[in-house]
Amino acid sequence: MSVAVHHVLDGPADGPVVVLSNSIGSTLHMWDPQVKPLVDHGFRVLRYDTRGHGRSPVPSGPYGIEDVGGDVLDLLDRLEIGAVHFVGLSLGGMTGIWLGQNAPERVRSLVLACTSAQPGNTQMWLDRVKQVRAEGMAKIAEGSIGRWFTREWIDAHPDEAAALREMTATTPAEGYTACCELLADLDLVPGLPKITAPTLVISGADDKALPPDHGRVIADGIAGARFEVVDHAAHLGSYEQAERFNQLILEHLEGVA
Template identity: 85%
Template sequence: MSVEVHHVLEGPADAPVVVLSNSIGSTLEMWDPQLKPLLDNGFRVLRYDTRGHGRSPVPPGPYGIDDVGGDVLALLDRLEISAAHFVGLSLGGMTGIWLGQNAPDRVRSLVLCCTSAQPGNTQMWLDRVQQVRAQGMAKIAEGSITRWFTQEWIDAHPEKAKELQAMTAETPADGYTACCELLADLDLVPALPKITAPTLVISGADDKALPPDHGRVIADGVHGARFEVVEHAAHLGSYEQAERFTQLILEHLKGADA
């Protein structure tokens, strides 16, 4: 059953809509670097907190990918948006894959960032669930920040790194663990050929959580997909290399609308 996720909708009512979908352990604020450029280029921007995150409800877990995808469809229905471009990172990208496979008429284009169609590492995700239950989210946040960014970026932006670490630390434990369970056995690879939306896949060259090989699998599985690897970017590449990610996103959205 879908939940009414917290969302923010900005931009002209008649502009094409771009949905921005967050990673596990973050909120809609992870897309702050992309917001103004998208608005300035004539898009209406819909950001939301995935269930179990930020200001969205935290229903009992475990969650399935159809749950988080269904929440997006319900949100589009509530806002009377027939179709939208969809940009997602990590879990957000997996949500986009599911939408492209199961609701193609609602997806104008896809940008799949630092993500995977089959994350693997089942035991790691289950171990992380146990770690959260034993130690809380603050400990998880310490590890997340070093996966999200290269050490060079953390050293150069210590205050911003602290803010983003706090974003994970403040994520509801039950929501985070339910999403870990979702990731533990997810496999969207077999249905990749069902995606018909124009698709751009972006990986970070320094992403140790989901290395570029994961992005290549998606790009190879989706007919006509474009694949880009951004240098000096770890898992939250849209933040670490915001200018390059934003440029690629805007190019793709404008091309899909042309």
């Protein structure tokens, strides 16, 4: 059953809508570096907190990818929005893949960033669930920052790193673990050829969580998809290399328009 996720709208009321979908352990604020550039180019930006995260409801797990994808469709219906450009990172990118496969009429284009169609590492995700249930989110948050950013970025931006670490530390444990369980056995690879939306896949060269090989599988599976690898970017490449990500996203969206 869908839940009414928390959302924020920015930009002109008549602009083409771009939906930004967050990673596990984050909120819609992970997209702060993208909002102004998109709005300045005439887009209406719709950000939301994935269920179990931020200010969205936290239903009991487990969650399926059809649940987080269904929440997006419910949000668009509530706002009376038809087809959108969809930009997702990590879990948000997987949500975009599901939408492209199951609701193609609602997807004008896709940007799939630092993500995977089959994350793998099943036992790692299940071990993380056990750790959160035993110890809470604080230790997870410390590890997340080390995956999200390169050490050079963390050392150069200690205040931002601390704020982003707190974003994960304050994520509801139930929402986080339910999404971990979702990721543990997810496999969207067989349906990749069904996606017809113009697609850009972006990977971070230094992403140890979901290395570029994952992005390549997605790009190879979607007809006509463009694949880009961004240097000096770990898992939250949209934040660490915001200028380059913004350039790629805008090129893609304006090319489709």
